[in-house]
Amino acid sequence: MSVTFPRRRFLATGGVASALTAGHILVGPALLDPTGALAAVRSHGGAPLPHGLFTLGVASGDPSPDGFVLWTRLAPRPLDGGGMPDRAVPVSWQVAADERFRQIRATGVAVARPERAHAVHVEVGGLRADREYFYRFRVGQENSPAGRSRTAPEHGAIKQRLRFAFASCHNWQDGYFTAYHHLAQEDLAFVAFLGDYIYESAPRTTTIRAHEGTDEPYTLVEYRNRHAQYKTDTALQAAHAAFPWIVTWDDHEVDNNWADEIPQDPDQQPREKFLARRAAAFQAYYEHMPLRRLAVPRGIDMRLYRRLGFGRLATVHVLDTRQYRSDQPATLAEAEDPARTLTGAEQESWLVKGMSHSGTRWNLLANQVMWASNDRKAGPEQVFDFDNWDGYRVQRRRMLEFFGSGRAANPVVLTGDRHATWVCDLTPDVDDQASPTVGAEITGTSISSGGDSDPVSFHRTFDPIMAESPHWKYIDNRRGYVVCDVSPTRLLAALRTVSSVWRPGDTTITTAARFQVEAGRPGVTVVDRLPSEREKPRVEKTSRRYQVDDDQF
Numbered sequence: 001m002s003v004t005f006p007r008r009r010f011l012a013t014g015g016v017a018s019a020l021t022a023g024h025i026l027v028g029p030a031l032l033d034p035t036g037a038l039a040a041v042r043s044h045g046g047a048p049l050p051h052g053l054f055t056l057g058v059a060s061g062d063p064s065p066d067g068f069v070l071w072t073r074l075a076p077r078p079l080d081g082g083g084m085p086d087r088a089v090p091v092s093w094q095v096a097a098d099e100r101f102r103q104i105r106a107t108g109v110a111v112a113r114p115e116r117a118h119a120v121h122v123e124v125g126g127l128r129a130d131r132e133y134f135y136r137f138r139v140g141q142e143n144s145p146a147g148r149s150r151t152a153p154e155h156g157a158i159k160q161r162l163r164f165a166f167a168s169c170h171n172w173q174d175g176y177f178t179a180y181h182h183l184a185q186e187d188l189a190f191v192a193f194l195g196d197y198i199y200e201s202a203p204r205t206t207t208i209r210a211h212e213g214t215d216e217p218y219t220l221v222e223y224r225n226r227h228a229q230y231k232t233d234t235a236l237q238a239a240h241a242a243f244p245w246i247v248t249w250d251d252h253e254v255d256n257n258w259a260d261e262i263p264q265d266p267d268q269q270p271r272e273k274f275l276a277r278r279a280a281a282f283q284a285y286y287e288h289m290p291l292r293r294l295a296v297p298r299g300i301d302m303r304l305y306r307r308l309g310f311g312r313l314a315t316v317h318v319l320d321t322r323q324y325r326s327d328q329p330a331t332l333a334e335a336e337d338p339a340r341t342l343t344g345a346e347q348e349s350w351l352v353k354g355m356s357h358s359g360t361r362w363n364l365l366a367n368q369v370m371w372a373s374n375d376r377k378a379g380p381e382q383v384f385d386f387d388n389w390d391g392y393r394v395q396r397r398r399m400l401e402f403f404g405s406g407r408a409a410n411p412v413v414l415t416g417d418r419h420a421t422w423v424c425d426l427t428p429d430v431d432d433q434a435s436p437t438v439g440a441e442i443t444g445t446s447i448s449s450g451g452d453s454d455p456v457s458f459h460r461t462f463d464p465i466m467a468e469s470p471h472w473k474y475i476d477n478r479r480g481y482v483v484c485d486v487s488p489t490r491l492l493a494a495l496r497t498v499s500s501v502w503r504p505g506d507t508t509i510t511t512a513a514r515f516q517v518e519a520g521r522p523g524v525t526v527v528d529r530l531p532s533e534r535e536k537p538r539v540e541k542t543s544r545r546y547q548v549d550d551d552q553f
């Protein structure tokens with residue numbers, strides 16, 4: 001899968017191996033080896049390493065004005081525990097200002113350790129703000145592919161434009177990640193990934209391509225193998241290599257619809273068993289993502305909610321609505337329980353303070369499940385998915401009243417999970433038509449989850465509900481991602497849909513619709529849209545298709 005810059009050989013330059021990083025440490029252009037650990041690793045020796053170490057590609061993430069995180073994992077046998085010897089291995093890395101690696105800006109050596117699955121996280125600092133950089137790794141004579149990253153603008157910088165994409169939900173078994181091939185060709189500052197990076201479901205024989213293993217993952221090695229399988233996808237590798245990613249999780253990185261310490265099926269997974277599973281899933285997640293030290297897991301805890309600034313234009317508030325949430329309610333009355341929380345009290349307070357004091361024109365939420373009320377049934381009866389904010393109604397009302405208080409500039413919620421595009425106005429009281437619009441939510445579709453869609457049946461089901469839901473502005477269920485162009489005056493979001501996730505050759509990408517949020521005017525409007533699939537003549541599909549029920553969202 002090609003990216004817009006060529007892969008090149010790792011050039012021999014001076015200054016390499018000037019420092020050792022203990023798996024994850026902050027470094028800059030000037031490097032030291034204060035612990036002498038590099039010499040210790042070298043003297044350890046051991047059998048020669050297998051070939052083909054960089055099977056999982058490279059990645060960067062969490063850009064700041066002076067740097068970003070670099071990531072790779074050495075895994076010559078990715079589906080079989082990684083295949084590395086049980087010893088630490090030094091990994092050289094370089095960051096350059098040019099794609100030919102002639103202008104080296106930072107360099108060093110990290111240590112890939114067996115207890116971290118030979119993953120490497122390097123926090124590079126000391127770089128220039130708002131610049132493109134290139135990076136690569138080397139072990140012995142073997143070179144990684146090159147990646148491209150970008151630093152964020154200075155905190156006080158007045159930028160006129162920020163362009164990024166958000167994506168979610170790539171189920172290996174539901175389809176190929178064809179959308180990522182196209183996403184890698186976009187012009188973006190970063191990609192925000194909003195959850196469901198892996199799916200924990202057991203392998204099935206009726207799918208487009210099967211999960212590895214024989215069951216759902218429970219142990220650390222099983223989660224590592226599942227993550228590694230996803231990372232072998234060349235389109236996903238290209239998208240990681242092209243831009244820094246800002247990642248968060250939803251449920252399937254651990255267990256469908258899990259809530260804090262409660263699994264989907266508590267009768268099947270006793271508490272202690274689930275907590276061990278959660279800890280294993282967290283560690284494997286960290287090991288495979290370009291995350292900073294803040295996110296290093298400690299047992300069953302991992303700090304994933306965090307904030308990233310992009311000059312005075314935008315702040316991205318990354319949410320974690322799984323780790324601290326109350327269990328899903330069973331009834332609408334339970335959903336109105338004021339004690340119920342989706343974020344936990346601490347994260348809510350962090351979010352309110354952060355949005356109040358961001359000092360940026362836009363407050364963007366990198367969010368998982370839908371905020372906007374999402375009735376699933378036409379007519380007077382209402383049916384909700386209580387895994388969403390519809391199950392946490394008092395906290396939602398409190399947060400949306402805060403959105404409307406004027407204390408947070410231009411809140412826009414960017415959402416995953418739904419496997420469909422759902423563009424909505426946000427109002428504090430969804431049952432009151434007079435409730436004011438206080439923000440906008442753009443729920444992106446999925447990269448592959450749900451497979452090639454059937455827009456005709458989708459619209460047959462949801463158009464009558466849309467007619468009863470005036471806060472819904474646009475719905476669609478084709479696969480793809482959303483590109484956002486942000487300026488001081490407006491956020492313009494383009495829904496980019498891919499022609500197929502079942503037939504990976506020669507796919508095309510289309511802007512299916514564009515949505516706009518104007519600064520100072522809460523709510524979202526549809527700028528333009530292609531004719532709906534339901535208005536086109538029906539084309540019979542010859543590919544197999546299967547149902548994805550709501551429980552798998």
Ligand SMILES: [Fe+2]
Nearest residue numbers: 169196417553
């Ligand atoms: Fe999903």
